[in-house]
Amino acid sequence: MHTGSLGYACALSGRMADGIPLLERALDAIETMGFGLVQPLFRLYLAEAYLLANRVEEALPLARRALTIARERSGRNDEARALRLLGDVIARLDSSEDAEGHYRDALALAAELGMRPVVAHCHLGLGRLYRQAGPRKQAKQHFSAAITMYREMGMSFWLEQAETAMR
DSSP states (O other): OHHHHHHHHHHHTTOHHHHHHHHHHHHHHHHHHTOGGGHHHHHHHHHHHHHHTTOHHHHHHHHHHHHHHHHHTTOHHHHHHHHHHHHHHHHHSOOSSOHHHHHHHHHHHHHHHTOHHHHHHHHHHHHHHHHHHSOHHHHHHHHHHHHHHHHHHTOHHHHHHHHHHHO
16 A cells, blocks of 8 residues: 555656556555455546546546445545535536536545545636636636635645646
């Protein structure tokens, strides 16, 4: 599992060539050894790494499966994370599926569970979505909410992402 955490850290820092193979190996090991409780989380880590590497088509089934597993095992935290990531993936695809609905479901669940970083990520995703194809006023509201939350939580990397997206 440490291999997967290292892989995720590498992917988030832009080192995809290092991170993705580590995450793939970790997920294989988790599935082989039957560590079911962490499987949704590591599926999400790998899906997010694929998304960051513009391997969107590969991210989609991982995020969907993570959502299914989280719902089957009552992993509500993982469910909120999976819904948010599905929003991100679907927003990047040319898909008729409702990215906004995934973000809104994730936002509601994450708010209920007190998962402030996930709430902020949902606001950022909704802001990006509305900026592309929706009301600018709503985009600005979601960007502002994300920026405020990232600032309050000291999440400087994401704060910079949100401020850049809002411009």
